[in-house]
Structures are given as structure tokens and as C-alpha cells.
Amino acid sequence: MTLRPSLPSLLITLAAALIAMYLAASHVLKAEAAVAAAVFALVIVVAAIRTNAPVWRRPPSAAGPTPRDALLVTTKLMMLAYLWCAIAFYAIYLGTNTRWQHGWEYGTGMLLISGAYGYYLSRLSDPADHLSSPNAIERMVRFSAYLAFLIGAGLVWLVGSGKLATLKGDWAANQLFLAGGFAVICLSAIIVKTNSALTERHAAN
Template identity: 65%
Template sequence: MPLRPSLPLLLLALLSALAAMVIATSATRKAEAATAAAIFAVILISAALRTNAPIWRRAASTLGITQRDALMQTTQITMIAYLWCALAFYAIYLGTPIRWQHGWEYGTAMLAVAAGYAFYLWRLSDPADAVSKPRAIERAVRFASVQAILIGIGLVWLISSGKLSSLRGDWPANQLFIAGGFTVMVLSVIVIKTHASLNDRSTR
């Protein structure tokens, strides 16, 4: 299922989740802020499942989807995830009474990652570009594997460290790290599964 037709509704839902988290954070409503962050994760993971699940169930030839097409779709969602988190960091730490000295730094870092993904997508949109070649796509999938493992380790550490119960101004950041990290980790796993499914279909 192509992502583009549902993109306006997807972005509207994400903006609503962002507004809800900012409002909840302003009122120091931790549970409500965490719920808004969780909704962001559910929205993007659901979008990725909708676009990838048909590939897992049907032959790639009947869908007309290539490895590059599949990688582009999920990478677009990953870029949106980083962009959403960047905007959330800026909105919370520059637009609410909550203060944490590293808020804008992490927001800028995530914005830079989103920009990197945007540049990669721009190159990937050209079938003749080097990043669109089969070996480059294989490397991208291996990168997704490493990314999923590292994020998984980071999430275990963050949860076990007790930082989610922090009373300092970093509590919204920790919620964003959990929601954003979990989202990107799942998206990375989806990239791997879809790539394997397409490879399996092509060898039959």
C-alpha cells in the first residue's frame, strides 16, 4: 500500500500528537505526555505496517515493488520520526516552562539526522544513483540491523536506569527517547523483514 495517499492524514495525526504532548508537558502531566508520545509511535509503526504487510503476504511481482521502492517508503517514515522528535524537543524546551540545558541540542541533532535521511531519500529517488544499486541497498539493510540492535541496547539501559521517573526537566526528553527510539527500532526491523521477503520471492 503506497504511503503517499495517506500522507496528509498521517501528518495531521502526528501534529495532533505533538500538540497534545506539548500541552501535557506545559501542565506537567507526565502520564498524558507519555500517552501522546506513545500515540506518535503507534501512528508511524502502523503506517509502516500498512505499507509493508502486503509485501510480506504477496509476491513482489504482483505488486510491482522493488527493493528500492520498499526501502524508500520505510525510510520516509523513519525520516518523519526523527523530524517529529526534533520538533517536539524544540516545542517543549523552547515553548514551555520546562527547562533542560540539553533540550535544544538533542532537537538539533535529531533535525540533522532527519535532514540526512532527506538527502539520502533524494538520492535514492534516482534509480541511477549509486545508493540505488543492489549492493548499496544491502548495506542500508545491514545498517538498519546495527541501528536496531544499538537502539535496543540504549532503550534497555534507559529503562533500567530509572530515568523515566526523573523529577528533573529531562523527563519529557526521556519520554521522547523511549517513543522515538522504539519507533525507529521497529522501523529498522520492518526494513530487514521486507528486504528478506523480497529476496525470498525473487529466488522462487
Template identity: 75%
Template sequence: MTLRPPLPWLLLTLAAALIAMYLSARAVLKAEAAMAAAMFAVIVISAAIRTNAPIWRREPGIAQPAPREALLGTTRLVMLAYLWCAIAFFAIYLGTNTRWQHGWQYGTAMLLIASAHGYYLSRLADPADPLSSPRAVDLMVKLAAYQAFAIGGGLVWLIASGKLATLKGDWAANQLFLAGGFAVICLSAIIVKTHSVLAERHAAN
């Protein structure tokens, strides 16, 4: 059982969603841009389910992957989600006539978060690294849960404020916030579920 989704398939579909959103934003086709952003979220969530569902269904008596390995696999997708949003911000607000003064700032923030995840993944990939210890893995799973709640609160505010229907140039940003936030919430929930399943099974053995 592999804990990595098929990389060529994943990158190609994410690239297609990115191009679709860019072209839609350039033509100010808001509904089509929203569909492209939603497609991105569906792609990364589906990839996470595809790699984690076999763990959830696996019989307790069969050898299980280490919690570190499971966290590593889904955190890669979290990194890709932030990276996709960063590229989308730059592509739309630097490469089209859609203008919003904070576009490049949020794009940079997303890129920094993706880079931080990349650094963390490089540490987590080393079994001897302190960040790969069971206690450190448990802490990161808790942080993933807190992240999901924090983003969820932000999305509730975004929807309730009516910003998704704005006529200003931040309409594309709000679509990215919604799709990217929803994707990260789902990925975080998957991280927590898989870790809980593995912890329970390892405790029973």
C-alpha cells in the same frame, strides 16, 4: 499497491500527537505527555505496517516491488520519526517552562539526522544513483538492523537506570527517547523483514 501511507492522514495524526505532548508538557502532565509520545510511535509504526504488510502477504508469482522502492517507503517514515522528535524537543524545551540544558542540543541532533535521511531519500529516489544500486540497498538494510540493536541497547539502559521516573526537567526528553527509539527500532525491523521477503522472492524467480 502503493508504498506510501496516506500523507494527509499521517501528518494530521502526527500533528495531533505533537500538540498533545506540547500541551501536556506545558502543564507538567507527565502521564498525558507519555500517552502522546506513545501515540506518535503507534502512528508511524501502524503506517509502516499498513504499507509493508501487503508485500509480506503478496503471492510469490505476482510482480513484486523493487527492494529499493520498499526501502524508500519505510525510510520516509524513519525520517518523519526523527523530525517529529526534533520538533517536540524544540517545542517543549524552548516553548514551555520545562527546562533541561540539553534539550535544544538533542533537538538539533534529531533534526540533523532527519535531514541526513532526507538527503539519502533524494538519492535513493533516483534509480540511476549509486546509492540506489542493489549492493547499496543491501548495505543500508544492514545498517538499519545495526541501528535497531544500538537503539535497543540504549533503551534498555534508559529503562534500567530509572530515568523515566526522574523529577528533573529531562523527564520529557526521556519519554521522547523511549517513544522515538521504539518507533525507529520497529521501523528498522520492518525494513529488514520486507527486504528479506523481497530478496527471497526475487531469488526464486
């Protein structure tokens, strides 16, 4: 499992989506901004599916990546998703006429979360680190599951509250919350699914 072959095209597409959302927000083109945010989420999720699907299809007797290997790959995409949202918040609320007093705050929050995932990846990449132990990996997988449910509940509230149709300056933030939240939910579900498949396979062998 590796992102390297598809990483250049992934980064280029994400950069294009970011520029597109920035330009749309600059001219208050809400539908176009929503499409750009959706492209970001779709690209991240498709990249995760493409890297994890071979594990799901592999026969039980076949050798393959370890749970740690799989967690490394998908967590990199998780870090990238938060980073994209952070940059988007900064670009829109500091670089355009779209105004919302909390834009830079949420951008900073997303950036800190991305940094936390980056730190976790640096620890997870060391096989001798205690965060690379099977028990620690299982805890991270459970955390991912809890995170998916928590964000899912938040998105249900966001959609149900009608905030996506707001006339205030937080319309772009709400689009980012929806797209970013969807991406994180899907990535979390993929982490859980892949870990379950690998755990069962290693137990059978």
C-alpha cells in the same frame, strides 16, 4: 507501495500528538505527555506495517515492488519520526517552562539526522544513483539492523536506570527517547523483513 493515500491523515494525527505533548509538558502532565508520545510512535509504526504488510502476504510468484521501492517508503517514515522528535524537543524545551540544558542540542541532533535521511531519500529516488544499486541497498538494510540493536540496548539502559521516573526537567526528553527509539527499532525491523521477503522473491523468479 505508497504513503500517499494515508499521508494526510498520518500528518494530521502526528500534528495532534505533537500539540498534545506540548500542552502536557506546558503543565507538567507527565502521564498525558507519555500518552501523546506513545500515540506518535504507534501511528508511525502502524503506517509502516500497513504499507509493508501486502508485500509480506504476496505469493512468491507474484510481481511487486523492488527492494528500492520498499526502502524508499519506510525510510520516509524514518525521516518523519526523527523530524517529529526534533520539533517536539524544540517545542518543549524552548517553548515551555520545562527546562533541560540539553534539550535544544538533542533537538538539533534529531533534526540533522532527519535531514540526512532526507538527503539519502533524494539520492535513493534516482534509479541511476549508486546508492540505488542492490549492493548499496543491502548495506542500508544491514545498517538498519545494527541501528535497531544499538537503540534497543540504549532503551534497555534507559528503562533499567529509572530515568523515566526522574523529577528533573529531562523527563520529557526521556519519554521522547523511549517513543522515538521504539519507533526507529520497529521501522528498522520492518525494513529488514520487507527486504528479505523481496530479495527471496526476486531470487526465486
